Amino acid sequence: MKVTDHIKKAKKSLFSLEILPPLKGKGIQSIYDGIDPLIEFGPAFVNVTYHREEFVYKKREKGYLEKISIKKRPGTVGICAAIVNKYKVDAIPHIICGGFTKEETENALIDLNFLGIDNVLLLRGDPIKTEPAFIPEEDGHHYAVDLVKQVVGLNNGEYMDEDLQNATPTNFNIGVAGYPEKHFEAPNMKNDIKYLKQKIDAGAEYIVTQLFYDNQKFKDFVNTCRENGITVPIIPGIKPISTKKQLLALPKFFHIDLPDELVDAIESAPDADTVKQVGIDWAIKQSKDLIDFGVPCIHYYTMGKSLAVREVVKAVFGS
Numbered sequence: 545m546k547v548t549d550h551i552k553k554a555k556k557s558l559f560s561l562e563i564l565p566p567l568k569g570k571g572i573q574s575i576y577d578g579i580d581p582l583i584e585f586g587p588a589f590v591n592v593t594y595h596r597e598e599f600v601y602k603k604r605e606k607g608y609l610e611k612i613s614i615k616k617r618p619g620t621v622g623i624c625a626a627i628v629n630k631y632k633v634d635a636i637p638h639i640i641c642g643g644f645t646k647e648e649t650e651n652a653l654i655d656l657n658f659l660g661i662d663n664v665l666l667l668r669g670d671p672i673k674t675e676p677a678f679i680p681e682e683d684g685h686h687y688a689v690d691l692v693k694q695v696v697g698l699n700n701g702e703y704m705d706e707d708l709q710n711a712t713p714t715n716f717n718i719g720v721a722g723y724p725e726k727h728f729e730a731p732n733m734k735n736d737i738k739y740l741k742q743k744i745d746a747g748a749e750y751i752v753t754q755l756f757y758d759n760q761k762f763k764d765f766v767n768t769c770r771e772n773g774i775t776v777p778i779i780p781g782i783k784p785i786s787t788k789k790q791l792l793a794l795p796k797f798f799h800i801d802l803p804d805e806l807v808d809a810i811e812s813a814p815d816a817d818t819v820k821q822v823g824i825d826w827a828i829k830q831s832k833d834l835i836d837f838g839v840p841c842i843h844y845y846t847m848g849k850s851l852a853v854r855e856v857v858k859a860v861f862g863s
């Protein structure tokens with residue numbers, strides 16, 4: 545079922561999960577081990593991220609370095625199919641511009657369509673670590689909005705081969721990303737919202753946000769979206785903090801601020817278990833407040849830490 549139909553049908557706030565494909569070489573059981581503890585609480589859907597190639601340098605004879613491209617976490621489409629098959633829950637693949645030509649994107653979408661997967665979350669993807677800015681493939685998309693247009697085209701039966709006649713239209717429900725604390729490249733929030741609206745005007749039907757720890761920032765973001773004519777459902781992204789190290793890592797990686805109260809509580813926690821509990825309690829408090837605010841769904845980033853998310857989901861959606 546489409547994400548927006550889940551939302552329309554629901555009588556109360558839903559929750560969804562986001563998982564990462566395992567590192568190459570690990571089996572599908574590691575995915576199941578992450579979902580099993582959460583499935584009894586009834587996630588509406590499970591997103592599976594997409595990870596583009598990375599470049600590594602391998603030492604060869606006489607000290608030469610060989611630049612090698614590797615995908616460390618392949619398998620998004622296969623994992624989605626396995627999740628649908630095992631849990632009978634909708635799985636949403638992330639599709640990114642980075643590393644894909646338009647034709648490769650079209651072929652991935654055809655695979656998904658054949659598998660009966662009718663949801664996609666469309667993203668640009670981050671720049672490769674070794675590149676200063678995002679560089680699209682020669683025949684790829686530069687921005688997520690271009691990807692949205694391609695999928696909308698396919699939904700209208702427009703494939704890249706213009707000689708195709710009476711091609712079967714796909715039926716993808718399209719989600720895109722939003723940033724309550726602004727995307728890190730955007731010069732300001734107004735500019736970022738302008739481009740977010742472009743994605744919606746192009747045919748995206750809902751927004752999932754970057755993770756955040758200050759609900760007021762999310763509420764302000766929703767209000768700004770509404771003032772700017774963005775009327776689609778906005779799904780907040782939540783991740784319980786689980787280690788002290790994340791006090792530095794989360795702002796660095798996700799370009800977000802952490803509230804003083806949370807930082808103080810984590811800094812003064814005497815041990816790792818207390819840190820975890822502070823993170824869980826904060827995410828429970830955030831979730832309950834977001835439900836009171838009327839969010840359609842809460843999207844939990846598991847990032848391999850299902851047990852912490854389980855505690856949150858049990859407390860918020862358990863009864």
Ligand code: FAD
Pocket residue numbers: 592593594595596638640666667668669670671686687688689721722727728729730735736737739740743752753754755781
């Ligand atoms: P876009 O919407 O294309 O925006 C990128 C930047 O360009 C923004 O600053 C925007 O303001 C600006 N912009 C947009 N359109 C235009 C335009 N036409 N002209 C000029 N400027 C423009 N990354 C992955 O690699 N894999 C994943 O699975 C993944 N999942 C994610 C899930 C969620 C919910 C979120 C929030 C992020 C995820 N990301 C993922 C990270 C995401 O790819 C990065 O944040 C990326 O830098 C931006 O992606 P976007 O789709 O928001 O880009």
